[in-house]
Amino acid sequence: MTTNHAITSRIQQATEVDVDLCYQCGKCTAGCVLADDMEFPSSYLIRLLQTNKEENYSKVLKSNTIWLCLNCENCIGRCPKEVDIPRLMDYLRTESIKRKCVSPKAKPILSFHKSFLNSIRYTGKLNEINLIAEFKLRTMRLWQDVKLVPSMLIKGKLKFLPETVKNRKNIIRIFNRTIKNTK
Amino acid sequence: MKLGFYPGCSLQGTSREYNESVKALAPFFDIELIDIEDWNCCGATAAHSVNKDLSLALPTRILALAEKQGMKEIVVPCASCFNRLSVTQYELAEDKELKKKITDTIDMPYEGTVKILNVVQFIDQYIKDKLTEKIVKPFNYKVACYYGCLLVRPHKILKFDRVEDPTSMDELMKMIGSTPIEWGFKTECCGAGLSVSRTDLVAKLSGNIVKDAADRGAESIIVACPMCHSNLDMRRPEINKYLKEDVTVPVIYLTQAIGLAVGADPSKLGLQRHFVKVTTL
Known part of the structure; x- marks a missing residue:
């Protein structure tokens, strides 16, 4: 079985963030002050990206999660793999605008x-x-x-x-x- | 001595008392703060949320102007501006191609040589040594030092204080006679830039911060960021509504507290401009 990495590679190329480093420990979500108010929290968002499925990517870009992120940087401060989620969020917001799919x-x-x-x-x-x-x-x-x-x-x-x-x-x-x- | 100074937009508008207090404090220690000539907005959260190049170009122009005007160090009291300027300097130092692209965008030469100081670093470096001898009226209160996010994170770039439990402001407050409390919200986010667009969320986040400080007996909350201040102070009616209680603990800038301790005129420190009255002081 071949694995498709189209989405995660594109993200890595644009941001240098390797989402595959995440092993779902959940520290980012645990420390996120707005996790409860998001459609899904940061660790779940990373998991959706890791699947490299277009439908999941689209779900991410249409979510309120990427806009509620305050870039308080708590997640990266606590991430054992230093996955730069705030930087990723900046990129996803820009992509969401480009695709005209910003959450109402x-x-x-x-x-x-x-x-x-x-x-x-x-x-x-x-x-x-x-x-x-x-x-x-x-x-x-x-x-x-x-x-x-x-x-x-x-x-x-x-x-x-x-x-x-x-x-x-x-x-x-x-x-x-x-x-x-x-x- | 002379130091470069970047006030940023908040300090010229709704947070003018922060600017006033920094400027009032400096002469007590023979420091002259010189504004960067023709400075512009750093772009704040808005720029990096929607366009990366813009979010780097705006701070680079500021830093390039400081270099052109011969500044070696600049004091940046706003935690958000401090963060954006520091992140930009770091990113351009890491990536030569990006540096070329951004300097081409701003049409100005840029080296990345200016040292950027936040307000605590400025006080640590240029005021702390002489502080004890200058105190005329100790700030004898129980205080909650609130650092927020952008002063300490990301640690890899800012390399300032301890990321989970910073102590630099607590140390300064002890020096001027205060008793800093142990509390749980030193570096939790106040809601920052969502103040206008999602006031409900800011009421919740800032409410949790204010409540913990008050419950643990703080007589004032000490801050070093204009956004933290306006969310904790100006949004107090929304906060109290969320908390279903009337929390009256005032929010004071670090520079105002030190200013009071060294005998600066309270009106020159802008204490009358706060929404939550500073009555106990």
Whole structure:
């Protein structure tokens, strides 16, 4: 019987992460603060990848697991084989966007990332008001956190005028050369 | 003495009191912190979640600017910025092709020579020796030192403190008269970047942290990360709702606690900007 390694090889080529090193000890899942909230936890995700079955890979890319991962790095800190799960998660998120199969449950999380990047794309620095405004429009959560605004104003925590880097062209060029589209 | 400084976006916005306290502390020890001219956002979680090259290019531009401006060391108080800058420097040092690709992307020369210091390393290196003699008002409280994730992990790259049970902040707090408690959540994640998109999860994760600190008698939680701070402080109404109790333990930046101990003006340290009132101090 020949074994198909198409998926795990592709992952290893792109990330240098060898998922076959995992022997399912489960320490990553045990230490993951959001394991309970994920469709399946990290050790299960690794097992799905190890099968090298397209249907399982697709299950991974469609899951909320890859978006809930906080990249807190606890899993790799405890992994006896140093399987770099956070790095793997970054790759899987990118693949999930490319294949347009982001979990509907994870849409607000991706909306936040996109709003964040759009806020820095033209100014080089994050403006929190722009970020939140775009996030609200993307998710239609218009009333979220509105109660916070008065006290944030009193505490001087909101900046209305966006700060910009002087060399804005440089930043725009960096975006155009890497991500291009953050719609 | 002069040191390079990278404030990052949070410290210019919602976490301005962290910036204020670092800047207020420095003159007590004859340190001048000089901002990297024309710095940009490091890209934070958003960039590495959706595009690897972008997540490396943004920090590389910052480090390249620091090099160009002749900086040998830069202080990076935000744990997330510290992490992204350190990871980028490591990855580019490991992979020459990647380094070429990223330097081509930013159109700037980059060597990778700048030493990146987090706030604890900065204090250990430039403040600790003179700290005891400068104390005018000991910070005499029971404290829970909360390190979070990005200050200590990944250990292979950051090589800072002990990954499961770090002690560097506890040591500093002892020096200024505090009693650090033993507790279980020193390095558990607060929920970080999900604060806006999944506030419910942040309430749970940060709630567990705040509760353990309070249950074990901490009179304040000491932090060194703006995201940890805003989740534990600004999200307290959601946390208390999740916990079904009213936890009032304040969350204070390490630099604010040390600032108070050396006699800095509390308003210059930005203590009035916290959501959970710092009443006991």
